[in-house]
Amino acid sequence: xxxxxxxxxxxxxxxxxxxxxxxxxxxxxDERAASQGDSDGVGDPLGPRPGVPRSPSVDAGVATRxxxxxxxxxxxxxxxxxxxxxxVVISPFVDARKDPFxxxxxxxxxxxxxxxxxxxxxxxxxxxxxYVRVEDYVNYFHYDYPTPAADAAQPFAIALAAxxxxxxxPTTLLRVGIQAKxxxxxxxxDANLVFLVDTSGSMASPDKLxxxxxxxxxxxxxxxxSTKLSIVSYAGDxxxxxxxxxxxxxxxxxxxxxxxxxxGGTNGASGIELAYEQAQAGLVxxxxxxxxxxxxxxxxxxxxxxxxxxxLIRTKRDSGITLTALGFGRDxxxxxxxxxxxxxxxxxxxxVYSADQAVEYANERLLSTVVHVAKxxxxxxxxNPAHVLAYRLLGYEDRAVADDDFRDDAVxxxxxxxxHRVTALYELVLAGGALPEVPxxxxxxxxxxxxxxxEIAAAELVAVKVRSKPVTARDSDPASETRAALTPSDxxxxxxxxxxxxxxxxxxxxxxxxxxxxxxxxxDAIRRILTAQASRDSDxxxxxxxxxxxxxxxxxxxxx
Numbered sequence: 001x002x003x004x005x006x007x008x009x010x011x012x013x014x015x016x017x018x019x020x021x022x023x024x025x026x027x028x029x030d031e032r033a034a035s036q037g038d039s040d041g042v043g044d045p046l047g048p049r050p051g052v053p054r055s056p057s058v059d060a061g062v063a064t065r066x067x068x069x070x071x072x073x074x075x076x077x078x079x080x081x082x083x084x085x086x087x088v089v090i091s092p093f094v095d096a097r098k099d100p101f102x103x104x105x106x107x108x109x110x111x112x113x114x115x116x117x118x119x120x121x122x123x124x125x126x127x128x129x130x131y132v133r134v135e136d137y138v139n140y141f142h143y144d145y146p147t148p149a150a151d152a153a154q155p156f157a158i159a160l161a162a163x164x165x166x167x168x169x170p171t172t173l174l175r176v177g178i179q180a181k182x183x184x185x186x187x188x189x190d191a192n193l194v195f196l197v198d199t200s201g202s203m204a205s206p207d208k209l210x211x212x213x214x215x216x217x218x219x220x221x222x223x224x225x226s227t228k229l230s231i232v233s234y235a236g237d238x239x240x241x242x243x244x245x246x247x248x249x250x251x252x253x254x255x256x257x258x259x260x261x262x263x264g265g266t267n268g269a270s271g272i273e274l275a276y277e278q279a280q281a282g283l284v285x286x287x288x289x290x291x292x293x294x295x296x297x298x299x300x301x302x303x304x305x306x307x308x309x310x311x312l313i314r315t316k317r318d319s320g321i322t323l324t325a326l327g328f329g330r331d332x333x334x335x336x337x338x339x340x341x342x343x344x345x346x347x348x349x350x351x352v353y354s355a356d357q358a359v360e361y362a363n364e365r366l367l368s369t370v371v372h373v374a375k376x377x378x379x380x381x382x383x384n385p386a387h388v389l390a391y392r393l394l395g396y397e398d399r400a401v402a403d404d405d406f407r408d409d410a411v412x413x414x415x416x417x418x419x420h421r422v423t424a425l426y427e428l429v430l431a432g433g434a435l436p437e438v439p440x441x442x443x444x445x446x447x448x449x450x451x452x453x454x455e456i457a458a459a460e461l462v463a464v465k466v467r468s469k470p471v472t473a474r475d476s477d478p479a480s481e482t483r484a485a486l487t488p489s490d491x492x493x494x495x496x497x498x499x500x501x502x503x504x505x506x507x508x509x510x511x512x513x514x515x516x517x518x519x520x521x522x523x524d525a526i527r528r529i530l531t532a533q534a535s536r537d538s539d540x541x542x543x544x545x546x547x548x549x550x551x552x553x554x555x556x557x558x559x560x
Contacts, residue, residue, distance in 0.1 A: 103401045134425075174428055203296060235264035293323060
């Protein structure tokens, strides 16, 4: 284990550079130089290694989501518009000889991809680059990973694959897949759900409050009759619209739902406080206790800082009550806030944008959102420098964890629901290769220098360790760890269907983010891969249909 104090120093460096990325501060030159390590690059197949700014995505081995340090984030957040997406930063290749570890928290959010679907279906528009998160795109789709049995000791399975890159890039694609076990038809445990509904004036449009009402009513067909359900609304003030009520009392719930109307300001913090009070009033010990925040995120009264809201939710999650964010609308969706509060609440973030999709969410996502099978899941990928010269993680920029903190069980990870899949993609430069020359790409990163003996076996190419706790574990309980590995002989000449699809979807997301790693003509390769798999399921068919519209093809061409 690397020294914990060293990671704390690097977090301070990291936060200063986050400020630099939004024009708010400069980074101390001495600290930056100390973090870059050797950069002469003489006779190096990876080429020269000039220093690069250290940010959550620029240095995958350094960033952390240790929630105990949220107080340092206030300045960086206050420098951005409250309804802006996170700034776009591009992950570089990391020198595996300098930092062979890549560590991040599990993430199963889909809101960023939902945002793409909404724009293409309703107005034929593409999302701005800052609203695109590669992992949301990749994790939206189903992959044929092995599924653990319902009674398996470990509630998830690891599936690894490596091959030549399906898009023709001069790299090797590594796919890390984690599949959670299936959800029961209804929650096996007693459940206590609180719908926290934004009823401010900004929610009055047809794609907002009416869809919230549709989600809640549709959920009554999915939840067990013994589930307790509450409704809290907030605008200029906050109100308990429905005290904890059994789902079997359907008429009372429907009456409360249909009585909701929009108007006034948005005191979201007050609503969150009251929602947690109701969750506590209906608390089910050792059961499911979950707040579902339904909003466009336009908080303008009370606590409006994202940092302050995140701190508030962190203090509440310690009671065992988790929080999911459901976003509605598009015109003023506060995407950055929604993702941060769902992460802080150990929940998921999704977007609802049509009546059909509201029902789809209730039928297909609600149970996996509230029924967790593992918590505080962290993933560490170790590369063997004898076989891997450099690696690049696609996405997960804001879920990165300091390498030191992988086995620090006090550091928060991600929650994984029943049937969820976590997929992470890496591009690798193998031994004997050379770093691709990509105009405009960030320079090779030295990663996070540290101490400690490698754990990977000499014959292994890559080893993946997954650490998590049972959902019933206390914060002080230790996590368990599972491991899987690949050898150089496991690298295939061509990708399987799942890897090809994931690579194409990730390529689409990188194109939308205007990543320099997207090569000229790559859009055609992306479309070929996607079209070839359109018949596999309805989600794939939908994406192919949306991307096939001439107006969309033209729009995508402007992102090259």
